[in-house]
Amino acid sequence: MDYRVIKNNDLFLMTDRHGDVSGEETPNGLYKRDTRFLSRFELAINGKRPVLLSSAANENYIATFRLTNEHMTENGELLLWRESVEVNRERFIYGDVLYENVSLTNYSTKPVSFRLSLRIGADFADMFLVRGFQPADKLGSVLGREASLFGWSSEYRGADGISKAVSVRWDVQAESANEEGEIEFRVELMPAESKRLRLTVSPSIEGEKPVVLEPGQALAELRQAEERWRAKVTDATSDNEVFNRLYERGVQDLQVLLSDFGFGPFPVAGLPWYAVPFGRDSLIAALQMLPLDPSIALGTLRMMAAHQGTQTDGWKDEQPGKIMHELRSGELSKSGQVPFSPYYGSIDSTPLFLLLAAEYVHWTGDSSSIEALMPAIERALDWIGDHGDRDGDGFVEYFQESSKGIANQGWKDSEDSVVHKDGRFAKAPIALIEVQGYVYQAKSRLAPVLEKLGRKEKADKLRAEAAKLKQALDSAFWMEDEAYYAIALDGENEQVRSVTSNPGHLLMSGILSPEKARLVAERLIAPDMFSGYGIRTMSAEATGYNPMSYHDGSVWPHDNSLILLGLSRTGQLEAARTVVGGLLKSAAQFEYARLPELFCGYGDEIGYPVSYPVACSPQAWAAGTSIVILQAMLGLEPNALEGTFKLSPFLPEGIDRLVVRHLPVGEGLLSAEILRGGNGGPVTARVLENTSGLRLEAAEAAPSRSWN
Template sequence: MDYRVIKNNDLFLTTDHYGDITGAGSQNGLYMKDTRFLSKMELTLNGKRPLLLSSAADENFVARIRLTNEHEEEGGKVKLWRESVELIRERFIYGEVLYETISMTNFSTKPLSFDLSLSFEADFSDMFLVRGFQPAEELGRVTERKMDKTEWHASYLGVDGVRRDTDITWDAEADSITELGDIGFAVKLAPTETRRITFTVIPSVDGIRPITNPRDIALAELQGMYERWNEQSPKIESDSPVLSRLYDRGVQDLRVLLTDFGHGLFPVAGLPWFAVPFGRDSLIAALQMLPLNPDVARGTLEMMAAYQGTELNPWKDEQPGKIMHELRSGELSRSGQVPFAPYYGSIDSTPLFIVLAAEHAHWTGDTETISRLMPNIEKALAWIDEFGDRDKDGMVEYYQESSKGIANQGWKDSADSVVHDNGEFAAAPIALVEVQGYIYQAKSRLAPVVERLGHHELAERLRTEAENLRQKFDGAFWMPDEQFYAIALDANKDQVHSVTSNPGHLLMSDIVPKEKAQLVAHRLVGDDMFGGYGIRTMSSGSTGYNPMSYHDGSVWPHDNSIILLGMSRKGLKEEASTVVSGLLKAAEHFEYSRLPELFCGYDDTIGYPVSYPVACSPQAWAAGTSVSIIQAMLGLHPDALNRTIRLDPFLPRGINHLTVRDMPVADGRISVLLRRKDGSESIKVDVLDNSSGCRIEFR
């Protein structure tokens, strides 16, 4: 990570390792609602940038940067001896307010005098502009800048008619100020003396300002929030330090990525560029989080239902019943210059909405949520059959209608991700292989839930439709020469003859016959698909393979996690063990043992995983992979509706025991201990606690 990031709710800050936002050309900043409310924040000591000692943001919600001064002489005399001043920048976000305290300590033996300066600016740029979008229309303007010795203010009026403000206050009078936003303090420190200045940055929209608490109270409340999260989260113990670190990091990252948009806790996609509601990403992250916190699934479903498509709107790729792809709230989206308020160009969000609803019911036994969401679920089912399958061939396809939308509308949404073996990109409408699996899973898993609610006719129809899809699916997608499934069917219903990770998602859905599931799993951990750190997105033997690409040879942890859950469901333990071992080996090399959004797909003969240059980190479904690994190792598959829990565990090579405590299932929690028997492959399972109200069965 070449940046430092902290977040709370809908506000996040990215800086360089010094803690600065360096102004022109930098993409760092303080962001809320897709707007940059702080575009410059630079600290200098005697006009010079301090020297960096350490920079840490391992807690996600608090960052600490430690700095010192360089040596200065003036007229042949020492002005400031090197490393005599320690500067500590501690910052956190709470209540959508940024707090930063700068502590200055004199570690020399003499009194010191120096000038501390901070420079601020707010450009109120839309996130799309920061990332390089070129608008065709005029934008708003900064209407006011003002400052005094304890406050700095800027105001912006957008073309969307929204007023945006940034207010900065500090608790010590400045000794100098300029119209450009430069604030100076003449600091004098006796030996061992420490002085602190606290800055508070308050972004607001249309005059609605967040509540500002005293700094110490805000920090205590923030720490309490994370302590409660940790207390409520399942704990693991293992003889694998990297597994423990990966899991603990994932749990922390998932918490920082949760935002309440008015419908309950909801996982945004990732930092820094996707701290907004997503369809596919958020639904998959909530699915991964069922063993961690099933309540997140409810908040995610409610949020998706609130923004479900209601009309035919080609500009937004919207149809009635469709679940959104992405919701942006910046100036460009609100003024209609981009179609993202919200945008619906996702072929898999709608079936995944139903999948999450059904799997949440099977995990928790909660049918009330399904009952409440039945109107939305029925609209989503209608969209699948009507708009998802416009040619009525039994497969669901996508086609971009919006001129500024997304061409490829599956999770591999880059322009080159669906490529024939002759190098040509597939022409739309395109039927993706994994999407058919999602639809089968949605209908087959929803059927017993709605039957429990008394919707017998709907349940029977869903089972029939799922079976019809299953019968058509295999002949359409199976590639006999590869003994594997094609990634997609193109506009001519021809197979897109590439070996990719997409068919691995089918293992979770049960659409694949048992013997072919084994073939798929075996190929996924073969040399062409598995480089040692995880399953690649594309085989090294396929046309289009590029280990440095976004979707054609890279490794995505979440992709691996979905495949892993499918392997676990199918009892394919050897292959699952290989995947877990690879991901753990990769995690050892990343900062804080945090798996990023993706990394390059080179073989492990290099000796380390190669980072992808613009991968989000932390990222929700990458963080959720850590939870999926634990679920897969337990072989945990609840059927809370029928009051049973199935365990079919394994331990990867090199791990001899795993204890999982207080995992929420059904009406309570379970705790389980796995131990390898005398170095063999056999696993002894001890259920330490079971308050779920379910009977535990061992496969």
């Protein structure tokens, strides 16, 4: 990454690799609720930017930058010998406050004296403006700035009438400070002497200022929160270092991406641009996290229900019962200049909401929490049958109504992502293949939940609707000449015949026959679809293929993870091994073993995965991929309603032992060991702990695995 980002709760900071925010011409800054509270935060020695030695943000909430001075002379006179001073910047966020310690150490043999300067600025820009996505019709203005020798502050009132402010404080008296944010300190250091400058940055909205703690206390509390999280969630170790690093990175990233908007833990989509509630992204991340912490699924469902559509509003692409796509809280959204407060232009958020509700109960047995959500669930089901099926053909399709909305409303939401074999872009209304799978899975998995809640008539209705959808799918979407499914039906009900990864999502839904599941799995790992590092979003033989594109040939880890769930559930274990092997090979090449939002679709003949230039990292559903890899290797399928669970394990090449401890399922925890016999022998599963209240369901061992 060419940036460093840290986050805690609702505040995140993005800087360059030096640790600087270098002005409004860059997207870097300190952000809260879609507003940039710091647009400049630069450090200099004698007016010169320090030389970077190293930087890291591998812990997500702490970033460190080690720098030194360049050689400095003036009019032939030496000011500061090169590499005399070490500058160590350590920063973290806690309680919506940014803390930074700047340590200065003299490593020369002589006393040194220099000017340490800070440049601070706050433009209070809306995230949409920073990214250049939406112009503004009207903006607010800065009300004033104040400076003293111990602090600087600025205040802004937006076009939405909301006041915002930022306050920067330091603990050493400055030599000078002005309202333009130019701060200067005089530093004198004897040989081997160190001095430290402590800074805090506090953003506030409508006068609600966060509590500023003593830095040591804040850091200690932050570390304790991280330790509590790690002790709470599932532990997994193997004899493969890459998997171990990938899993630990996923766990860390998912923690930092959790926020609480008043309904429980909720995964925001990703950093830096999507640290906000998303429909599809957050729902999929919560689904991926069931083996880690099922309470996150419940918090996500409650948040979505609270923002469920209530009216027909074309500006927001909203209809009654529809689940939101994206909730923004910046100036443009609050003043109505963009429709994101929230925006509902997503065709898959509503079925994914229902799907997650069903899977949560099957995982935990907690039907009472879902019973409390039944009004929202019923409204979402009504939306699928009404507004979701615009032409009454039994398939759910999308159509953009908002002038500032999104045209393609599936997870591949770029304008060129749904393309015919002849290169034409599909025209809406568009019925995406994977969305039909989500609807089927939601209805078929909700049916026994509703039956458990005494709603047998509704359960029978859902089963009948799911069966009808299953029967209709093949005749509408199956491409006989490709032995594969079309990505979509367009507005003329014509198949969009590009070969893509989308049909792979059907594998987890249960909608496919065993033969069709086999054919889909085989195509997904064929050379045109599998790059060596993961499944491409589009076949390399397709007209629209572009390995550098966002959705037409790139590799998305979360896409692979949903396919992987399906491969595991349908018993396509050789394909599952291939996908896991590719993802592990990818992770080994990325910084911190972190899978990014996406990467380019070039084949492994290059020798490494090629980064996509503006991929978000960390990204929630990319981080959640590591948890899905774990679940898939276990072959874990709980059925808490029936009091059972299945284990159908596999291990990819390079892993011979996997130990999973304290995995939350049912009413308790499950621990298990997965072993491969010597010389490529069978894979065995051994339960080490089971307080879940569920019993292991006996299953006939496949040739590649045995049971004990």
